[in-house]
Amino acid sequence: MSTIRNIAVLGLGTMGHGIAQAFAVGGRHVTGYDQSAEVRGSVAGRIEQNLRTAARAGFGEEAAIEPALARFRVCETEAEAVQGAELVVEAVAEDLEVKRRLFSRIELQVSAETILASNTSSFPISDLAADLSRPRQALITHWFNPPHIVPLVEVVPGEKTGTKAVETTMDLLRRVGKSPVQLKKEVPGFLVNRIQIAMLREILDLLDRGVADPEEIDRAVKSTIGFRLAAIGPLEVIDFAGLDVTASVFENLVTDVRSDRQLPAALEQAVRSGRFGVKSGEGIYRYTPETVQKKVSERDRRFLALLQMFHQG
Ligand SMILES: NC(=O)c1ccc[n+]([C@@H]2O[C@H](COP(=O)([O-])OP(=O)(O)OC[C@H]3O[C@@H](n4cnc5c(N)ncnc54)[C@H](O)[C@@H]3O)[C@@H](O)[C@H]2O)c1
Known part of the structure; x- marks a missing residue:
């Protein structure tokens, strides 16, 4: 299975910045976008601080901090962030319409093989992907706060999600050191x-x-x-x-x-x-x-x- 190397994270708040960090530490190239200029300006410093805390606690070398930060690039537009991404993770506000519109916009800008993942806490992927022309590429990856530390990620496919998208996502999460669990059924709130x-x-x-x-x-x-x-x-x-x-x-x-x-x-x-x-x-x-x-x-x-x-x- 070819592994994903380029990931875009949209929304860089409490969850998004840590998700971006986890992928960058796991050797992936990560682009990030947040609609707030303040968040865009502060996110790299926030990630650096997390990495220094981790290194002091014996997780990762100080020497690995700069390379990890170099793999993370903050973009000024959403379009720039998703360009060339094989996986797009959205971690924007918990608002069904906002997330649906975002998925529909992104689907038009990425390749047919790009996986669209939502970090929603509560919406079923069937609702989030209702307007998509490629619902087979959409699923939920539900991370836990702080996402750069808590090992589990729930992977929740919908009825229309393709097996390949699920397997590729599970494989990627394992490769970056996470402990993903795949749900057999879509239930509100997941496990x-x-x-x-x-x-x-x-x-x-x-x-x-x-x-x-x-x-x-x-x-x-x-x-x-x-x-x-x-x-x-x-x-x-x-x-x-x-x-x-x-x-x-x-x-x-x-x-x-x-x-x-x-x-x-x-x-x-x-x-x-x-x-x-x-x-x-x-x-x-x-x-x-x-x-x-x-x-x-x-x-x-x-x-x-x-x-x-x-x-x-
Ligand atoms: N906080 C948690 O413990 C937790 C845990 C699991 C899942 N979640 C889910 O993760 C998602 C994000 O939650 P959070 O706690 O990180 O929220 P947050 O408010 O800390 O961050 C959301 C960020 O998204 C940005 N944003 C909003 N709309 C945007 C858009 N259209 N494009 C780009 N950026 C946009 C905001 O500026 C903000 O920085 C939600 O769906 C939430 O339910 C949260």
């Missing part, structure tokens, strides 16, 4: 977000009901569920616990855990009052520009330590 939202609904409900403080909830999850799941999968966890025990606990608790469709109050009130999290300086916790930088570095240092363990098997 991981469905699982995550089920857990978050309960966590936010516990917060709403004042069962514990945020710090205690975070500590409880990190030091039990998170601790175990960093090493083994949830289905392995229940095999170790005993399926008979798991069945009893499930039956005893399932009627009590939250199961409705209402937005939990903690989330609803925070969003209504503009507390969006790190990006607005306050979410569940408070942040200043200084603590944000420290917390991002600390988070990435911990993630990189986990990644070390992950690669050791």
Whole structure:
């Protein structure tokens, strides 16, 4: 199978810049475009900072930073970015019409073999590719934040996606050091977000009901569920616990855990009052520009330590 060497990333925000970085570190030539001039101007510095944090944590050599940065080129137009690309990854805003229009525009500018990948968190590829004349070339590659560190990428084909596009994408992701998983069926939220939202609904409900403080909830999850799941999968966890025990606990608790469709109050009130999290300086916790930088570095240092363990098997 011939591997992809030239990749365009559209939208260079939280996800796009890290996706571009992962491909550049993996030896690919990456062109990037963002509609924001500010983002275009700052993205190379952001990637360089990520690479220096990684090198300090033992991931990659300092000497490999400049070559990786040299493989990434920011373009002034979308057309320039997608020219010659064998794979185009869109990581623009989560807006169905914006993404659809973008795919339709790009399809006219690239070769018939170019794969169009969306990093959407929620839209089915069948909807995103509805207007395309080559839906066989379209699929979802769903990365996780921070995408240059978290190993998994969900690859979700639609009914019309061609086998070759899926295989080429899976092969590319493996070659750049990712751990892709291919879904057999297209379901909203794919695998991981469905699982995550089920857990978050309960966590936010516990917060709403004042069962514990945020710090205690975070500590409880990190030091039990998170601790175990960093090493083994949830289905392995229940095999170790005993399926008979798991069945009893499930039956005893399932009627009590939250199961409705209402937005939990903690989330609803925070969003209504503009507390969006790190990006607005306050979410569940408070942040200043200084603590944000420290917390991002600390988070990435911990993630990189986990990644070390992950690669050791
Ligand atoms: N943030 C996450 O944890 C996460 C995880 C997985 C998937 N996603 C998905 O990834 C996508 C991007 O999310 P994000 O968190 O990086 O958002 P973001 O707001 O940080 O970045 C989006 C970037 O796209 C740019 N943009 C918007 N429209 C554009 C266009 N038409 N052309 C070029 N650039 C454009 C914006 O200027 C911005 O810099 C969304 O679909 C989101 O659902 C996000």
